[in-house]
Amino acid sequence: QVRLVESGGGLVQPGGSLTLSCASSREMFRRLDMGWYRQAPGKQRELVASITNGLQYGHYADFAKGRFTISRDNEKRTVTLEMNALKPEDTAMYYCNTIGFNDWGQGTQVTVSS
Numbered sequence: 001q002v003r004l005v006e007s008g009g010g011l012v013q014p015g016g017s018l019t020l021s022c023a024s025s026r027e028m029f030r031r032l033d034m035g036w037y038r039q040a041p042g043k044q045r046e047l048v049a050s051i052t053n054g055l056q057y058g059h060y061a062d063f064a065k066g067r068f069t070i071s072r073d074n075e076k077r078t079v080t081l082e083m084n085a086l087k088p089e090d091t092a093m094y095y096c097n098t099i100g101f102n103d104w105g106q107g108t109q110v111t112v113s114s
Helices: none
Strands: 004-007 010-012 018-024 034-039 046-051 058-060 068-073 078-083 092-098 108-112
Touching: 004 092, 018 034, 018 092, 018 108, 034 068, 034 078, 046 068, 046 078, 058 068
Parallel strands: 010 108
Antiparallel strands: 004 018, 018 078, 034 046, 034 092, 046 058, 068 078, 092 108
């Protein structure tokens, strides 16, 4: 069974930064696109950013552009989301996902509050 394990969430003040990490057990990791999603209470899960497998091209939701950076390490089978200039509206549970697969981790909570 494929496992995704997210980490790095926490409580941060507005304007602060957090770096989320996701470790995948999928052996074909390097051939697959990966994504970060988030879900706030009472809202639908939404894509934050994704990264392709080959050229590692990043795609960002409008709210993430200029503030978040997605990256991956195929040797370590990890995908990272660096988040800067965080806002209270970024508060949500953040999930890692293998694009095209029903792989979801347990999520990591990000809370942006003063």
